[in-house]
Amino acid sequence: MTTPTPAVPDTHPPADTRSWYKRNEIRVTPWLFLAPGLLFFAVYVVFPIFQSFNISLYRWDGLGEATFIGLDNYRELATDRAFEVSFWNNLKWLVLYLLAIPLGLAIALFLNQTVTGIRLYKSLFFFPFVISQVVVGLVFSWFYLPQVGLLNVVLGWFGTSINILGDPDLATYGIIAAGLWPQTAYCMILYLTGLNAVDPEQVEAARLDGAKGWRMLWYVIIPQLKPATFIAFVVTIIGALRSFDLISIMTNGGPFGSTRVLSFYMFEKALAEFGFRMGYGAAIAVVLFLIMLVFIAYFLWSMYRDEQEARR
């Protein structure tokens, strides 16, 4: 307020002569601050989601006229073998990618000590996460090379060899293993930060009660790591469903389409060699989105609950 408060309260408030903006400042400001961000987000993220739903009802090559075909794209999906393979691969990714959480916890527990140089060790363990997935994919595809790749050189000492990326039954697992490498590093750093915040008094108290080892971990430590576990879960699920780079780099969907996932198959249908089937691609993306929606709803619900608790 611009006028100084008089010693005796004035019972007749003076007529507000300030400009409209000044009078409504508190109500208007947040919208002014939100406007640019909201505009960008609406144009590039929110509308496109609905547009994709719409495009999935058309037959469209991206250039000419789009023909409305109703649910035909979805009917075609139901009988598309490649779609089925991609869908199951997505589930494999989802389930196996979650291994990053216990693996990350294990490494975090291993590194949660104070010895000389431990900070550097922690950074070096984390460092796969900073590298782009493209490079991770290249690194692993060389690591897996038949005959000359390091993996097969080591296996050769035991008299066996394995061509992971050339075998339709193994290739997906090989790629998931490559993806687990940076993802485990991410979970590790979440848990290292989480372990720092574990209440030492509770640990001591539990120790006096004779808890140690696994029981201590399960009943005392893990419950306290819940926030870290939640974030690890969120980022791992998102990472699993977004997997694209590694597949594109390591196998390009092959051998015989055995490593496709929905995100990759969608890209292939809409933009790559099969010609521009935008509508069909959008339909695949919609399916992927609906899978994700289950998780998004759960994440938002958890965050909403925390928000209600933190209300001030």
Add this chain to the structure above:
Amino acid sequence: MFPRPIQTQSAAAQATYKAALPVVLILWLLPLIAVMLFSVRPEADFSSGNYWGMPSSFDLIPNYSRVFFDSDMPRYLLNSLLITIPTVIGTVALASMTGFALGVYKFKGNLLIFFMFIAGNFVPFQILMVPVRDLTIDLNLYDTKTGLVLFHIAFQTGFCTLFMRNFIRALPYPLIEAARVEGVAEWRIFWFVVMPLMKPAIAALAVLVFTFIWNDYFWAIVLTQGPDSQPVTAGITAFNSQYRAAYHLMSAGSIVAALPPVAMFFLMQKHFIAGLTLGAVK
């Protein structure tokens, strides 16, 4: 502290632990070490089948200088910089504003908008691909760095708003009220009261967004095509087809492409980790 500090255990256990650390680290980084070893070998080693034996000469400088002087790599690197830096600036600017609006003011729809930003950030990007590519073509921005930058700014704003808003929420609110009582205009509160306190959050977001955008591959191949605008993640595939089976060059090229975010991480480690953990676990 859990697990029990190693110092409280027997000397043998301590020695084992200290010996295990480097061994486990080497195993963990083995695929990467293999690539580094490849990148300093001479070409002759690969043609003679000497992949893992003693290198016949140490060719660090010739290999890396070929990457820098004989290929499109410098252009791709420059493109990456020209895409990443404007995105970082744009995102941080937009997200400071949205974060401020959502963190400081109570108004109808606040939580709804906040959750919209979060939800948008979780979306698999494939659902955006066809419409965004279309929009970019309509704007005449296909195969330009600007087209990529605009999209990245928009998409990253979701995540960054989440981060900024939570950070601003944790600031002492009486500070803002005091400024209001003094009659400070709202935009001045943003600029002179809140912004200076947001420096750590801005630093954290800047390094994170830098890494995310530098490492982006999907949008690079959806929205751009050639060496004029493609960033290094997409360029590396072109580079690799140019030097097919020349493992010494491909691995040197990969290391060069990976280096900037790695450098960023080691320089700004504290901020980086603060950003990744979303400030949720302090």
